[in-house]
Amino acid sequence: MAGSTVSSETAVDKPKQADLDRCVHCGLCLNACPTYRQLGVEMDSPRGRIYQMVQVSQGAPITESYMEHMDLCLACRACETACPSGVEYGRLIEAARAEMDPHVRRSWVARLTRRFVFGHLLQSPGTMTAIGSLLYLYQASGLQKLVRLSGVLKLMGKLGQLEQLSPPAEIPFFFSKIGKTFPAEGERRYRVAFLAGCIANVSFASLNEATVRVLQRNGCEVVIPGGQNCCGALHVHSGIRDEARKLARRNIDAVLSGNFDAVISNAAGCGSTLKEYDELLEHDAEYAEKAGQFVRLTKDVSEFLASIELNPKMGAVQATATYQDSCHLLHGQKIKTAPRKLLAQVPGLEFREMPMADICCGSAGIYNVLQNEMSMEVLVAKMGSVNSTGAQWVVTANPGCMLQLEAGARLYGAKQRVLHVVEVLDEAYGLYGK
Ligand code: SF4
Ligand code: SF4
Numbered sequence: 490m491a492g493s494t495v496s497s498e499t500a501v502d503k504p505k506q507a508d509l510d511r512c513v514h515c516g517l518c519l520n521a522c523p524t525y526r527q528l529g530v531e532m533d534s535p536r537g538r539i540y541q542m543v544q545v546s547q548g549a550p551i552t553e554s555y556m557e558h559m560d561l562c563l564a565c566r567a568c569e570t571a572c573p574s575g576v577e578y579g580r581l582i583e584a585a586r587a588e589m590d591p592h593v594r595r596s597w598v599a600r601l602t603r604r605f606v607f608g609h610l611l612q613s614p615g616t617m618t619a620i621g622s623l624l625y626l627y628q629a630s631g632l633q634k635l636v637r638l639s640g641v642l643k644l645m646g647k648l649g650q651l652e653q654l655s656p657p658a659e660i661p662f663f664f665s666k667i668g669k670t671f672p673a674e675g676e677r678r679y680r681v682a683f684l685a686g687c688i689a690n691v692s693f694a695s696l697n698e699a700t701v702r703v704l705q706r707n708g709c710e711v712v713i714p715g716g717q718n719c720c721g722a723l724h725v726h727s728g729i730r731d732e733a734r735k736l737a738r739r740n741i742d743a744v745l746s747g748n749f750d751a752v753i754s755n756a757a758g759c760g761s762t763l764k765e766y767d768e769l770l771e772h773d774a775e776y777a778e779k780a781g782q783f784v785r786l787t788k789d790v791s792e793f794l795a796s797i798e799l800n801p802k803m804g805a806v807q808a809t810a811t812y813q814d815s816c817h818l819l820h821g822q823k824i825k826t827a828p829r830k831l832l833a834q835v836p837g838l839e840f841r842e843m844p845m846a847d848i849c850c851g852s853a854g855i856y857n858v859l860q861n862e863m864s865m866e867v868l869v870a871k872m873g874s875v876n877s878t879g880a881q882w883v884v885t886a887n888p889g890c891m892l893q894l895e896a897g898a899r900l901y902g903a904k905q906r907v908l909h910v911v912e913v914l915d916e917a918y919g920l921y922g923k
Pocket of ligand 2: 521522523524525533534535538561562563564565566567568569578
């Protein structure tokens with residue numbers, strides 16, 4: 490079905506000239522860029538990266554140095570929000586990475602790992618369940634706690650730092666809910682599809698369940714469509730666009746015939762990619778129009794809930810909270826007020842805006858694994874902002890940011906509790922009448 494289409498698509502996976510031409514090199518994006526703020530190096534700024542992409546588009550070779558500067562970009566898209574010329578930097582960096590991918594020299598271990606993770610693991614509920622179960626044993630047996638307290642992680646260098654970012658395994662895994670329908674509480678106002686993600690089925694099962702409950706409380710019949718799979722965001726961010734297209738087609742097939750009022754995601758990074766399926770499949774004769782329909786239906790859960798009349802039957806949570814903008818919600822999906830509007834409706838919650846909430850926390854998909862050093866530098870700065878508020882809770886809108894902020898709270902913070910916006914709502918609904 491997609492064979493010939495894919496090869497013709499591959500030819501256009503490089504920055505488009507029209508997108509590059511929009512940059513007028515004014516530099517107004519520089520201060521918004523976390524890597525430029527840390528390093529002060531022009532080539533690690535948005536303007537510098539675009540300049541290098543222009544050089545490549547004019548025939549300059551793709552060098553190791555070029556690839557390093559592109560890899561060090563968080564793809565947080567803060568520069569996109571800051572840019573007065575409407576440069577769509579997210580498209581540029583994703584296309585630049587796709588273009589440079591064949592030039593990247595990888596060891597055989599890295600090649601195998603990459604093939605396993607992107608080609609198999611993220612698409613296989615069976616393998617994720619097996620690995621998730623081992624992770625659960627490591628965590629639930631108390632071994633993780635012992636390892637962390639023993640100080641051995643400090644001796645393990647990078648591996649030890651990565652362990653601090655390992656996601657929780659939460660049983661029962663959410664895979665068991667796929668294919669099921671959950672009725673609306675009270676009168677049915679909407680029928681929505683929920684896309685549960687891939688790793689989130691193992692590591693954020695409770696967040697997914699909270700999302701379903703909150704939607705039900707707000708009059709939604711929630712369908713978890715069978716046939717859904719990973720959204721392809723990590724593939725897109727890593728330049729593996731053809732694999733992402735396969736996943737996109739499957740998700741489109743899973744939901745388009747369901748007569749839904751909305752397709753909901755609770756992960757800002759996934760939602761951002763789901764909303765760009767039309768661009769990903771623009772040269773696919775069979776799917777281009779379907780992708781447009783899919784994108785029009787897709788909503789982040791905060792965006793959806795803030796657009797409807799919220800069920801006010803919540804109890805008081807009695808906490809102080811600050812909010813960290815998830816880059817792919819704020820800069821990718823341009824959603825700033827919706828989560829704040831929802832938090833403002835939670836009884837007993839005292840909200841404290843943090844300085845520079847719109848700057849990345851350093852998570853950025855799997856950036857914190859691939860570029861751990863820079864990610865930690867960005868996280869230390871972020872926790873300075875969080876700590877300055879004195880808030881007990883740090884609320885955000887993306888599972889990856891939650892993991893990063895949990896590590897931040899543990900290592901550089903005051904052990905603040907980290908929650909997703911819908912978890913705050915879920916907690917308040919649970920307290921109603923108590
Ligand atoms: S990306 Fe935008 S803000 Fe940055 S240098 Fe180019 S035109 Fe200016
Ligand atoms: S996406 Fe983020 S890290 Fe990359 S150039 Fe833009 S602001 Fe800097």
